[in-house]
Amino acid sequence: MEYILIKTLEAMATFILAFLVGMTYGGVVRKITGRVHNRLGPPWYQNFIDAFKLFSKTRGIHHGAMHFLGAAFLMVTSVVSLMIIPVLAPGGHAWYNSWFTNMNFNGDLIFLLYIMTFGPLGMAMGAGQTGNPNSSIGVTRGLSQMVGFEIPWVMALVALMISYKTTSVIDFMNIQRETGTWLMFANPFAFIAAVLAMLGMFRYSPFDIVGAPTELASGPVSENGGKFLFTMMSSGSVFTFAKLVLYVDLFMGGANNLVMLVVKTFLLYMIPVLYGIVSPRYRTEQAVRWFWGWPTFIGLLAILYAVMF
């Protein structure tokens, strides 16, 4: 009983950490974008104010049960994937380390691959319910883009699985701790393919085709305001943090304490952000074609590398 209670408390601690870090990253990204734009930009805590304002809207229009499911699926996806991913590396000696070893198990990488495609499907259901044509078009684009970047991403993970004969994130972190080399150096092709897939995963420009404002007024979320938008915003930031942590765990040997975690995730996060600031938006078929070009080829190289050596 106490065990379950403690586990729950640890899970809540993980969630709160993910929420805070994710929202702060959002604000910092807006600040950086503003600086690139020759302007001051909003304060770093702007996203918290926005979220609270959205939460305290007094009226929220909904379009039936499926509309609720859209937001709910996103939240479930982000929370579950956060719960699966071990936030901190096992070998750490910080006093809070035991809080963030979550309910990971053998084969959780397969489960992650499944659960990370779960949210867009729920989003599709919710957007279809709203009856807004922009939403449905945006959902179509989102799914096709997901098909695009899933292939190099899966290839990179498969390469890792082949070369280390395991499908557990914890095992990967242990391997990196024992051998002492990060996987981004052990299998560089897999890392490159995964990073190229990450560009599409975070939906910054040039791959922000889902919610392109000038094309289809913010796409699937165009009918969601108030608390719906708050749910999507917070789940999105949690999901961002979860994905970053997964990358750090797989390729950068995890992190022993929170400071290292924040540093590593932020450095990774800057890749899509800074690339997005200076690039226009791809069209849908162009984006898919791009993903099936070099990233897929590099993924193949990664698999060959894993098979041969």
Next chain:
Amino acid sequence: MYNDKNSKKIVETIQNWARSHSVWVLAYGTGCGAIEIAPTMTSRYDAERLGFRGAATPRQADVMLITGYLTVKTVKRVVRVYEQMQSPKYVVGFGSCTINGGMYYDSYNTINLLDKYLPVDVYINGCMPRPEAVIAGLAKLQQIIREGKANGAEKYLENLDWYKANQRKIAPKWIAKAPDYNW
């Protein structure tokens, strides 16, 4: 404990502070004043540092800027967009055309008084208002939001019949087709 009066008041204060510091502006340029929204939002007069930010759809927007004159054809759309926004929502009248018709006072196609058709929280005068004036007006809006005086949506719902009568006067056929308050 939650229903305690003071705690409610405290929550209200915090909420109003948050609302005043995160105002999402609906991207709807209804008139020529929209040309000055671009400098206001972009790098010279950076309105985002004060918490203003563009919102693409009415569901996500908090404030609607009526930028300049409103033609009869636009009033219908503006009313519908305003009713689709989710309260608390605010309206800022922009330029002298919304105050008294401006230089189009005798045009058969532009309305003269905006506040006969929509509840206006803040008026910004000038033809057209400079970005400094726009930012000053938005700061005024922030102030009245913080004081909890920006209750245009409640006013609109209370006097819905009066507003609808005025709107019907200029658009008889259209309002008849549309529902009374369409989300």
Next chain:
Amino acid sequence: MREKATTIYLGPQHPGITGNMMVRLKVMGDTIVSAQTEVGYLHRAFEKLQERRNWLNSFTLMCRFCVPETDPMENLYARAVESLDNIEIPERAKYIRVMVLELARIATQLMWYAGQNGSLGLYTMGQWSIGDRDYILDLFEQLTGGRVYHMYQWPGGVRRDLPKGFKDKVLNTLDYLEKRLKDYDDLMFANSIFQKRTQGVGYVPKESIIEHGVVGPVLRGAGIRSDIRIDEPYEVYDKLDFEIPTQEGSDIWARALVRRAEVRQSIRIIRQVLDQMPKGEFNTKIPNPMKWRVPAGDTYVRAESGRGEVGYYAVSDGSIHPRRMHLRGAAYVHAITLLENILPGQNIADVSAIMNSLGTCAPEIER
């Protein structure tokens, strides 16, 4: 096939729409089957109001025609009234007018930089170029007192002379702009994604150029060297030395290159104007506006705006009010029939980019 197409209303409330208008699209998937524009959201009936204003009051309505670019309209009105009343304006006024027109052209093209890239998702460009456009608006403010609406080129010359030290200010601004244009090229024209998005998109076929009355950058982007400034030179453009950039291809990319070159040509023109500007009067006295009766007759004057040819047909019946004023806008022909003609077959993602590259200006359509 048409039955399965879903209808999408692009606008009037849509961030991708230039101005307050609507395009009703029938799409299958992402491909547009048919397009139908609906305008009239900005109709203020200027030409009706001018029947109730006298000749000078209706001049203040002029600059409201197209908000992003106000000075060609003022220039048209002034020249129309002068040709009706046979007013000879001094040489210096003509030079000042050309300088203001070219500054306005630069401002318009910077606005276009912002719109074109915003419609393609490159928001950094918009932030930069609109921030730099404000420096030109500062020049306007010092010269005329207004940022957007100037009411400066009135019948009989210009309203006031150049302020002290204005020439150096203009030259500094131009130098700064030339520095910035290099950054724009690096960010926008050297960007492979921008090229992928624009090349071959929004193609205007050669046969539809004549029947749709295509003018301006769209026409020059199709490889035809036509510009009102050289076809019928209006102020002192015949004394100035500048080129008319043209491009083959007739797609968004070609129009972008044309506009990019036009900014440089405008800077060159302004430099020449500031060198050659003569001393002397800047205004000829017009009769008392309260009882100014322009002799009867009709005239049609044209000017080259940033979006193409704008014309102005003025009729006077010898009274203190204008009889009829009728503006011909560039967007009036571009944004309705031409847009409806070239949109089918395009991707829905490119609609706002095409509208921007055609120079759509909603207030100019409805007036």
Next chain:
Amino acid sequence: MIAKIKAAFPEAVNKAYDGNRLDFTVHKDAIPGFLSHMKEQLGFRHLSHIAYVDWIEENEFEIVYILWSPQDKVKLFIHTRIDRENPVMENIDMIWRQANTYQREMKEMLGIQFPDMVAPDEFILEDWDDIPPFRRDFDTLEYVNRTFWHRPGREDAQDVRETITKRSGEEIPDFAKKYSR
């Protein structure tokens, strides 16, 4: 050029202007043939403008087609008058497609009928049930007073001229008296 046009259309009346302006008056039935001949034979390729004037005194509408010849650099004005009571005009949007827009505007603003023109009914106005607004007998101020509200001005608002005369004692000229409140 005048001779060429005269040879093709002897009934066209022309008016002399200096500069690059040609001015012709053609009967309304001859307009489509005249325009297509100008476009195909004489090289007036570019339809620059179609203007319309309401001559309520003569009880007529005037429609002015303004063509531009790129190689000769000549502007050609073609005036035609149609009756104001039952205004019917020939449709020319098969010659220039852009004329369709102008004709939609004329149909809405003056009530001119174009029998074989294919276009939506409404162009700019919506649910308009008054007389076409650009006719000169449509009083826009009266319509505004009937439809909209005017905001009352301040009672202490002074006329500018009176204030100036009070301050500086200058004399108001006679013509300005009838404009002051």
